[in-house]
Amino acid sequence: MSKNQSWILKHPWSVRSFHYLLVLSFIPLAITGVVLFFKPFDQLTMNLYMRIHVVTGVILTLDAVAYFIIGFTRVIAFVKRSFSFSVNDIKWFSILGGYPQKFLLGKKVPVPPMGKYNSGQKLFGICVLIGGTILIATGWGLWGFPHILPHGMTALFGTLHLVFGWILILFLLVHVFLGIYMFDDFKAMFLHGKIPYEEAKEMAPLWVETEIVKIER
Amino acid sequence: MKEERYQYEESPSYVSRREFIAISGIVIAILALPAVWIRSAVVKRNSYIRARLNGLYKDDAGSKVRVSHGNSGVAKLYKDFAGHPLSEVSEELFHTQSYVNRTRI
Ligand code: HEM
Numbered sequence: 001m002s003k004n005q006s007w008i009l010k011h012p013w014s015v016r017s018f019h020y021l022l023v024l025s026f027i028p029l030a031i032t033g034v035v036l037f038f039k040p041f042d043q044l045t046m047n048l049y050m051r052i053h054v055v056t057g058v059i060l061t062l063d064a065v066a067y068f069i070i071g072f073t074r075v076i077a078f079v080k081r082s083f084s085f086s087v088n089d090i091k092w093f094s095i096l097g098g099y100p101q102k103f104l105l106g107k108k109v110p111v112p113p114m115g116k117y118n119s120g121q122k123l124f125g126i127c128v129l130i131g132g133t134i135l136i137a138t139g140w141g142l143w144g145f146p147h148i149l150p151h152g153m154t155a156l157f158g159t160l161h162l163v164f165g166w167i168l169i170l171f172l173l174v175h176v177f178l179g180i181y182m183f184d185d186f187k188a189m190f191l192h193g194k195i196p197y198e199e200a201k202e203m204a205p206l207w208v209e210t211e212i213v214k215i216e217r
Numbered sequence: 218m219k220e221e222r223y224q225y226e227e228s229p230s231y232v233s234r235r236e237f238i239a240i241s242g243i244v245i246a247i248l249a250l251p252a253v254w255i256r257s258a259v260v261k262r263n264s265y266i267r268a269r270l271n272g273l274y275k276d277d278a279g280s281k282v283r284v285s286h287g288n289s290g291v292a293k294l295y296k297d298f299a300g301h302p303l304s305e306v307s308e309e310l311f312h313t314q315s316y317v318n319r320t321r322i
Binding site: 006007008009072073075076077079080133137148149150151153194197210211212213214215 | 222223224225226227228231232236237240241244248251255258259261262
């Protein structure tokens with residue numbers, strides 16, 4: 001990396017602090033959720049796990065609601081990016097972004113040009129937007145007012161909570177692995193928010209071409 | 218870390234005004250519709266409960282004997298056999314023994 005490296009601000013502090021709270025709340029939620037599903041411990045220990053699950057669930061809710069309000073314009077941009085598709089996405093999924101080839105065969109295959117998020121990240125984004133909302137809403141229903149919900153709705157909430165919980169947990173394994181493996185993105189998200197210009201141009205050419213502007217100082 | 222040291226950023230006009238209004242409208246509608254639906258389901262469920270409650274009161278109002286201590290059968294049972302409520306015999310016969318864990322039923 002040369003000294004006069006140019007940088008792009010990829011994740012401003014608002015996104016980073018939201019993501020930090022997301023990590024701090026969702027990972028304990030995922031772990032306690034899996035434990036609550038398999039019930040490996042005695043009643044008292046399971047009770048403790050349930051309490052941790054509820055407290056971290058409340059933290060996750062506060063994080064999500066706060067970001068929805070404070071970072072509303074960023075939420076809308078995230079929705080637009082996550083739901084923008086083109087033929088490139090079909091091509092991307094047909095080779096899974098070149099990742100299996102890279103990890104399993106050590107081969108580098110040409111990947112169609114991507115925007116800020118690649119097709120896999122967009123799918124993850126959609127799962128987080130829809131699944132996360134459903135998890136939060138059903139979680140509050142199940143914890144706070146199962147007795148008020150009409151007959152059958154509590155059971156429906158339970159099923160939805162279970163299904164989307166598993167979807168997000170399994171997707172998260174991929175996200176965390178790639179989030180650490182793509183180390184420049186990791187540093188951008190966990191430290192300073194910046195990504196080297198050249199790297200972004202290679203990984204997200206459409207983003208750099210259409211969305212990135214030079215700052216006039 | 219010094220965040221100021223970057224030369225490029227995202228253009229704020231990535232989402233146009235029109236798109237912003239459209240997308241936020243859709244997002245808020247999608248959040249609001251289930252909320253409205255659940256609310257009306259809860260209200261409807263409460264109306265069932267209220268109707269049932271009214272039915273029970275109506276049954277009561279029409280019955281000759283409305284309270285258990287007015288029930289001549291129960292009175293006879295205590296007089297001839299169990300003595301009085303909470304007596305030793307009634308304790309043994311009518312009271313459940315202990316809490317039963319039903320989570321696995
Ligand atoms: C140790 C755990 C985690 C690591 C290492 C990690 C890593 C990362 C990284 C590096 C990025 C930036 C990707 C990029 O620049 O293209 C990112 C973005 C993101 N992560 Fe995570 N993540 C973790 C946990 C989570 C959790 C628990 C969630 C939520 C369920 C989550 C949701 C997201 C979302 C929605 C984004 C996109 C944010 C945006 O660009 O606006 N992450 N993560």
